[in-house]
Amino acid sequence: GKGTGSGHRTLLYGNAILLRHQNSNMYLACLSTTSGNDKLAFDVGLQEHSQGEACWWTVHPASKQRSEGEKVRVGDDLILVSVATERYLQSVREGDQMIVNASFHVTHWSVQPFGTGLSRLKFVGCVFGGEVLRFFHGGDECLTIPPTWSESAEQNQPSPIFVAVGVGRTKWAGGFINWMHPLRIRHITSGRYLGVNENNDLILVHRNDATLASTAFYLREEKDDQRAQLEDKDLEVIGSPLIKYGDTTVIVQHMETGLWLSYRAYETKKKGVGKVEEKQAILHEEGKMDDGLEFSRSQEEESRTGRVIRKCSSLFTKFIKALEILQVNRSRDMFFGTVDLNEMIMCLEDLINYFAQPEDEMEHEERQNRFRALRNRQDLFQEEGILNLTLEAIDNINTITERGYLVTLASDASQNFEVITGYLYQLLAAIIKGNHTNCAQFANVNRLNWLFSRLGSQASGEGSGMLDVLHCVLIDSPEALNMMREEHIKVIISLLEKHGRDPKVLDVLCSLCVGNGVAVRSSQNNICDYLLPGKNLLLHTGLVDHVGR
Incomplete structure (x- = not known):
């Protein structure tokens, strides 16, 4: 195992070993939960650390031709026993899925060589x-x-x-x-x-x-x-x-x-x-x-992002197709037979963490490396179409919501849809934040109209997510900032009238006023005309190094 000092010693029957997943560097562990049909079996999963006995497994021969203390050879069948629970690592079919757990039933595992070490x-x-x-x-x-x-x-x-x-x-x-x-x-x-x-x-x-x-x-x-x-x-x-x-x-x-x-x-x-x-x-x-x-x-970061994209593309595409079928035949049973909403929620939570901004407390060099890795992730997600799939998923959820298909659903399912919609907006904001190329995707009339058409009609959580998206676009895309029209500013001001002085709404109004240190006079005039009509203004001014004409 990594960091155990075992190096490249010969593996013998009776040895205790750690099993580390190659792509994630996480350890195979016997968990304390039980979710399968066998109530005496423990779940098996991956965890980031190898502390304690949960990650350790002892190797035993499945054949009588091998005995404890002998070398483990390529092609051998062996048995893996959890040190923590003294149960066997087992592969079993439950329904349509093959699962792995730790139980009292024996499964033989075959040793095959892999070019590492x-x-x-x-x-x-x-x-x-x-x-x-x-x-x-x-x-x-x-x-x-x-x-x-x-x-x-x-x-x-x-x-x-x-x-x-x-x-x-x-x-x-x-x-x-x-x-x-x-x-x-x-x-x-x-x-x-x-x-x-x-x-x-x-x-x-x-x-x-x-x-x-x-x-x-x-x-x-x-x-x-x-x-x-x-x-x-x-x-x-x-x-x-x-x-x-x-x-x-x-x-x-x-x-x-x-x-x-x-x-x-x-x-x-x-x-x-x-x-x-x-x-x-x-x-x-x-x-x-x-x-x-x-x-x-390829860089390690690039290959990992490629695998993440593959999983997300498959899951998002399946989700969108199921929503499209739901619009046609209105069969909710077929939809829930195809899509697991909890899986979608967990995937979105992981993605939001995957695109999290570096913390301010980090050392400068580490922070810059994190920013560089984050930018590469954002670029690959945009190039591979995940950004567009996210927008398409939001569109389809809005369509079935407007048609009332979710009204008859159980409260849990309805709440899951609300959570998914909010997460999709958060993911969208995370993919474009600080990335001019991705923000520029919204620098066209149709995309901006799409964004503003939903701002006024969404629930508070979804509206908050959309404000994050809009703020990112206005900060990092001067092209989009220059395309703002009177009706767009009216929508933002109407949110103040609905929800009061929401800090996110005020941030959006601020970002409308200045772009790259230069005043956007048309937006400033429109905000004053519609937010403070006929009122005397007390202006706070500040000196800048360069004055643009």
């Missing part, structure tokens, strides 16, 4: 299976997934984050990526595999349809007609450290068809730029002389 420490610059990476062509062109390939129509930008996954008959997960070894390339944010259809076109394939024939590729050093002849012994080892990040040029060949990953150049027009040349990835019998690609390792 000494191999990764020794060969830091080499490419391992399962790592998040990007493909670069010519040093500065990144292989991306175009928006048209995305399952969600809301994706805005090409998405470049991939993960290489070793396949074939290999017993190693996370071993070295080697020449001529079959591998698959998975797009992180959609969870789909790069594959080939019947017309030999490159596509993204859902994991349920991702056969080895359609999605397996080779990495080649040079183009030739030789087919790979690999023996079992070549595929059952960790491999050799041959392919390195930024140093090794690889040529990608589709295993089944023998076609080469190449490109087609074409001209296109871009707004504000004019004609530009773009390259589209294709499969070709011969390809081009410069088809070589290089690997570039």
Whole structure:
């Protein structure tokens, strides 16, 4: 376990071990709760620390051919026992789901090797299976997934984050990526595999349809007609450290068809730029002389955000589709059979914490690093269309609320919808706060009208969330600030009349008056005319370094 001083010692039967989840760095723990059908079984989950006995498990042989004190070998079946509760780690089906708990029923677990530890420490610059990476062509062109390939129509930008996954008959997960070894390339944010259809076109394939024939590729050093002849012994080892990040040029060949990953150049027009040349990835019998690609390792923060986006995209899309079906057939039973509102609430709570601003008490350097990581998260969420999915979810909830579909629901379900709506506005504010690019998404008439049309008619909690969104937009997007009209300011002032001197409303009024240190005179005049008509004003003034004309 990490920090226990065990290092890389040989694992023996009878040893107590910690099991740490790779992506989250959290520990597998036997919890004190019981939520399954077996009331004598304890729940098993992840926790951040390894203090106490809850995270410790002893390893015992499942076969009589092994005994306590012997080495644990690859391929062995073993039994894991909780030190805290003396119950077995068990996998069991309950309903449509497979769950893991700690019970008195035995489950055998198989030992499979994973390329971590000494191999990764020794060969830091080499490419391992399962790592998040990007493909670069010519040093500065990144292989991306175009928006048209995305399952969600809301994706805005090409998405470049991939993960290489070793396949074939290999017993190693996370071993070295080697020449001529079959591998698959998975797009992180959609969870789909790069594959080939019947017309030999490159596509993204859902994991349920991702056969080895359609999605397996080779990495080649040079183009030739030789087919790979690999023996079992070549595929059952960790491999050799041959392919390195930024140093090794690889040529990608589709295993089944023998076609080469190449490109087609074409001209296109871009707004504000004019004609530009773009390259589209294709499969070709011969390809081009410069088809070589290089690997570039993604940052840990980027890969983690990619996985978060994948989960959120799936959950939000399912939620929106269920709301759309509810509008058509009004079947509440079908809706609640598809969507778990509590799961949606917990996901939104996690996301709001994920986008939390750094604390003021932090050291300057750490605070700047947090800001940099937060900005990257915000950019990726906008590029992958999560911002648009959030807006779409809000629209659909407002639609079913206006049509009265929620009136007949139980009070708990109705409250859950209110909580979800409030959280969606908080998430929206968190994604755009301090990010000019994301705030600029609202610098058009339709988006601003959308925001103001809901301000006056929402419940207090939702209105508060929308005021946060509006305040972020006005502070970080001068374009939106200059688009404010009289009717927009009237809406803000009406909120003062409804709710009194709400600090958030006053903050919005202040942000309407000044942008980047320059007075917005039209907004100031409108606020005075509608908020203080015909009254004498006592103005507080202050000197500034530069006066704009």
